[in-house]
Amino acid sequence: MIEVKDLKKQFGQKVAVDNLSFSVKKGEVLGFLGPNGAGKSTTMRMVTGFLPVTAGEIEICGISMIGSPTEAKRKIGYLPESAPLYNDMTVRGFLRFCASMQGLKGAARATAVDEAIETCFLESVASQSIDTLSKGYRHRTCLAQSLLHNPEVLVLDEPTDGLDPNQKSEVRKLIKRLGEDRAILFSTHILEEVSAACTRAVIVDQGNIVADGTPDELEKQGGGSLSELFRKVTSQESPAA
Amino acid sequence: MNTWTIFKRELTSYFTQLTAYAVIVIFGLLSVGLAFTFGSFWRYEDASLSYSFFWWHPLLLMILAPAVTMRLWSDEHRTGTIELLGTMPVSMGSAILGKFFASAFVWLIALALTFPIVVSVNWLGDPDNWTIFSGYLGSFIVCCTFLAISSLVSAFTRDQVVALIVSVAICFILTFCGIDPVINEVRRSGSAETVNLLSTLGVYSHFLDATRGLIRLPSLIYFIGLISVCLVGTNLVLKSQRA
Numbered sequence: 332m333i334e335v336k337d338l339k340k341q342f343g344q345k346v347a348v349d350n351l352s353f354s355v356k357k358g359e360v361l362g363f364l365g366p367n368g369a370g371k372s373t374t375m376r377m378v379t380g381f382l383p384v385t386a387g388e389i390e391i392c393g394i395s396m397i398g399s400p401t402e403a404k405r406k407i408g409y410l411p412e413s414a415p416l417y418n419d420m421t422v423r424g425f426l427r428f429c430a431s432m433q434g435l436k437g438a439a440r441a442t443a444v445d446e447a448i449e450t451c452f453l454e455s456v457a458s459q460s461i462d463t464l465s466k467g468y469r470h471r472t473c474l475a476q477s478l479l480h481n482p483e484v485l486v487l488d489e490p491t492d493g494l495d496p497n498q499k500s501e502v503r504k505l506i507k508r509l510g511e512d513r514a515i516l517f518s519t520h521i522l523e524e525v526s527a528a529c530t531r532a533v534i535v536d537q538g539n540i541v542a543d544g545t546p547d548e549l550e551k552q553g554g555g556s557l558s559e560l561f562r563k564v565t566s567q568e569s570p571a572a
Numbered sequence: 573m574n575t576w577t578i579f580k581r582e583l584t585s586y587f588t589q590l591t592a593y594a595v596i597v598i599f600g601l602l603s604v605g606l607a608f609t610f611g612s613f614w615r616y617e618d619a620s621l622s623y624s625f626f627w628w629h630p631l632l633l634m635i636l637a638p639a640v641t642m643r644l645w646s647d648e649h650r651t652g653t654i655e656l657l658g659t660m661p662v663s664m665g666s667a668i669l670g671k672f673f674a675s676a677f678v679w680l681i682a683l684a685l686t687f688p689i690v691v692s693v694n695w696l697g698d699p700d701n702w703t704i705f706s707g708y709l710g711s712f713i714v715c716c717t718f719l720a721i722s723s724l725v726s727a728f729t730r731d732q733v734v735a736l737i738v739s740v741a742i743c744f745i746l747t748f749c750g751i752d753p754v755i756n757e758v759r760r761s762g763s764a765e766t767v768n769l770l771s772t773l774g775v776y777s778h779f780l781d782a783t784r785g786l787i788r789l790p791s792l793i794y795f796i797g798l799i800s801v802c803l804v805g806t807n808l809v810l811k812s813q814r815a
């Protein structure tokens with residue numbers, strides 16, 4: 332459902348993503364690993380249609396993100412890296428706004444908002460102003476936003492960043508459950524999450540895919556440990572950000 | 573539809589962040605206050621309100637309008653919410669319009685709430701209410717022009733203070749290059765063409781026509797053209813920033 336072919340992104344002279352190709356099918360959860368500055372977020376921003384591509388093809392459920400962005404964006408739920416929110420709104424107000432933007436109305440919108448609040452455990456803060464939320468709750472609010480329109484494709488940039496251990500495991504379970512009938516692309520720096528939630532993982536370094544396989548295969552390549560493989564295939568010196 | 577959703581969100585945020593109240597109160601007090609003091613409302617018995625009341629509006633708006641709009645896009649960049657907007661199934665154009673209309677609506681309220689002065693002139697004498705209405709229209713369109721300019725400027729930067737200073741500077745130039753004292757000064761030294769050019773470029777000559785009840789086509793083209801250029805420019809700037 333996500334098809335990416337020869338994706339390239341250049342900022343001025345700097346190549347952030349270089350000829351990246353991968354695909355995520357329905358029922359797959361693809362883990363996106365890589366050192367800081369590897370180009371994970373940049374790739375996700377292009378897949379979700381926020382950044383224009385320098386070269387390459389992106390198809391979401393068969394719709395080209397470059398040719399018809401509005402239709403393609405309708406299929407995607409996206410959690411940006413920094414979990415941006417409108418600070419002057421309440422959690423419920425924000426989710427209601429996002430649901431309207433996704434084209435939901437009336438009763439359908441109310442149900443969608445209630446479901447997202449329940450899925451992301453936000454009941455206790457639903458009517459609290461966003462600027463008074465703790466970091467973890469902010470993150471969960473933004474995650475809830477990505478689930479509102481029940482998208483077929485989820486792109487989550489570090490969904491477990493800033494969450495407490497209980498919530499981390501809840502979100503992993505959530506990703507695994509949602510992944511059964513969706514296509515999910517998510518990035519993380521926590522290697523245990525790969526075996527806990529992913530059906531497949533790729534390691535990206537300096538804009539290139541350097542390893543690709545199921546969690547078991549990758550562990551085997553690393554001689555039994557994923558972090559060994561990670562150290563082996565990624566350059567120790569991350570490029571100056 | 574999406575423009576409407578964004579309009580509602582923006583308008584609510586103007587009121588929850590108290591910007592709207594500040595604008596309404598300050599503009600109301602200053603515009604009516606100036607009319608009764610420096611505007612010599614009593615002395616001229618200026619029933620059309622042209623010189624006593626409306627004359628001050630561009631001067632107030634050139635500072636207050638950018639103050640409302642400075643966070644329009646800079647905030648969106650700073651907090652990263654532009655990434656949410658940019659990945660929702662909406663065009664940037666509808667977001668730009670929604671935000672612009674919301675800020676214009678706040679000013680519509682602020683202008684409407686200066687109505688006591690209209691009631692006073694009607695009570696004191698027998699003014700031409702059409703002229704007064706056309707004055708308000710002129711004031712509103714000058715305001716919209718300044719809002720569009722600061723929308724464009726705020727798209728360039730994530731720093732609100734920079735956005736404010738640059739927009740005020742541009743609005744200041746547009747206001748002052750057509751104002752009487754400047755025009756008179758130029759008339760003494762410069763050619764007639766320069767005088768013409770300045771008063772066509774500045775907002776004052778267009779605005780003063782409106783306060784006298786004259787809404788002329790060239791003026792409308794001037795204002796609406798300027799607004800469209802700024803809004804389309806906002807779209808281009810927002811696009812180019814992501815390339």
Ligand SMILES: Nc1ncnc2c1ncn2[C@@H]1O[C@H](COP(=O)(O)OP(=O)(O)OP(=O)(O)O)[C@@H](O)[C@H]1O
Pocket residue numbers: 342345347365366367368369370371372373374412570571572
């Ligand atoms: N707008 C931009 N202008 C210039 N360079 C950029 C821009 N955005 C990202 N980059 C560069 O692109 C490279 C990839 O960045 P990206 O954010 O995709 O990394 P990442 O893999 O998400 O890293 P992290 O693990 O730290 O989140 C970095 O070197 C970064 O400096």
Ligand SMILES: [Mg+2]
Pocket residue numbers: 371372373412488
């Ligand atoms: Mg990142």
